[in-house]
Amino acid sequence: MPGATEEETMSRRTIDWVDGEIRIIEQTLLPGREEIVAVREVAELVDAIRRLAVRGAMALGVAGAMGVALGAVRAEERGEDVGAAVIRAAAELRASRPTAVNLGWGADRALAAAAGGTGAILAEALAVRDEDIVASRAIGERGADVLAGCARVMTHCNAGALAGVEGGSALSAVRVLHERGELAEVLVPETRPLLQGARLTAWELGRMGVAHRVIVDGAGAGLILGGRVDAVVVGADRIAANGDVANKVGTLAHALAAAHAGIPFVVAAPESTLDRHVAHGADIPIEEREPEEILGLGGARVAAPGSGALNPAFDVTPAGLVTAIVTERRVIRPALGERPFPPG
């Protein structure tokens, strides 16, 4: 933001509600440019979610709730049916990114308050935001406890402040480890195709003053088996009832390597990412995105003209590879047979 001091920028929330509209940090421009975008219509928010201007499980939960509130506020201003507007908004938001369970969870939270009218819906959305901030801190403290003694940590994608309102999940734990003086270095897989690791996580770690190096995603396994990593900690987009974890594509390879090397693979996520309605990871819908995200780089086409691409945005790590799931309330140990929810 032109004219903003670093302190002002730092204090900005990834997503917030200001003066009857949603304000988001436009993440597609980071780290080159920091820009806050005002979102006044549900359709604009759906577009921002689809192009990953706002992203990350926790932030999407808040976006789902605030998006429903936005639908209510605009409908009321225009004298339209608020009930119909919020039901439509919730459906559109839920469909915008199919793997991300928090979107629908947040939308449902706001929707459940609809009987109280627009004011109640907005109040609920703001409660979702405030709870997110509290959950981030709790996940960070508990995650750092689980990771105690791990000086060299690898993450994947971005599960930081930019993936929540303020603190995020995996990077919240990294921040607490850093505050406790236990952290030596974070390895940051760049996270192709959209480079959230190189663009967002490295930027956040730099601001925290945490030593870090970017790696290509494919280097993770070799560095783990080579004894250069003490633990892997990531966020999640949806966790099945049995503990299978859907997260950004590339996560599973790190989990396989961690299991082979015998180091912890830790998932940090709010309770709202646990989906009791999905029994196994195989039932989690995996979003496939446009081939162009892979085939072009920096505006230029990389592959030969006749070549297509397959672009799943997520993968599923089986529960047996997950050392711990850390939420704001508990630690679940799927590799030891513990489940987020009982079977049946």
Place this chain on the structure above:
Amino acid sequence: MPGATEEETMSRRTIDWVDGEIRIIEQTLLPGREEIVAVREVAELVDAIRRLAVRGAMALGVAGAMGVALGAVRAEERGEDVGAAVIRAAAELRASRPTAVNLGWGADRALAAAAGGTGAILAEALAVRDEDIVASRAIGERGADVLAGCARVMTHCNAGALAGVEGGSALSAVRVLHERGELAEVLVPETRPLLQGARLTAWELGRMGVAHRVIVDGAGAGLILGGRVDAVVVGADRIAANGDVANKVGTLAHALAAAHAGIPFVVAAPESTLDRHVAHGADIPIEEREPEEILGLGGARVAAPGSGALNPAFDVTPAGLVTAIVTERRVIRPALGERPFPPG
């Protein structure tokens, strides 16, 4: 090449000896532009190898041999000491990419002929080239036998015609599978940071008429565990006496996933890639390349200015994960305890 028909271009060898100089396809420009570069000095060849204008285990073996011949021919033209020149050339070539065992192997082949003078050195280099073409075909046939019944194949990086004189290793097997009508599709990990998969392998498969799709490297494990791949086949840069395999960074993750899913992980490589002098993968030197290969994309910086990178170019897949090593002479089954060379 301007004016060249496709047939002429297709018939061009990746590396060859023409009129007293080495001719290579300049691979950094592919697939956008096909250009043959003439290399007249050893220093030029070392530079071409370092910037990956010529690359791939088999092609580097030929480059090592032809590079020594180039040193001999130039020294003789200038009236310099041929013996001193070839020893210097072999040392410079060997050091140019430390993980690639074939470079030193090829240089040593030519060097061993030095007692016979420049003519004998050149004849030996041309023999290395001719044997490479024959080995490619044999590896392809035997590799296709090992992969029989595997319709959906994943590879990594480029172990094709561009990685040898003509046929390469892993893609030679893919070509034979295709000729036998057994192949449905090849999944092509893009292979960050330098995108040899997206740029070179996809281009080669397109020319072969093989159906293929590019994926990000991190998607490999999820597609394998999701049951969408029947086998993985890759090349190698160096194989230890116990069967540990050094190959392009990102390979290990696919091997871990293949083992977890119970599908074959096959390594196709000439005998010259087997290094009896290295007992285990941990003893293979792993080349680390410049951070800039990761931090910039298409000329623009991706990560924030304060962020560094760690850029190992290779990783080591433990023998226990390797279903088969296929050479021009034999099939070795490391996962069953077979070794390329006996211990001690």
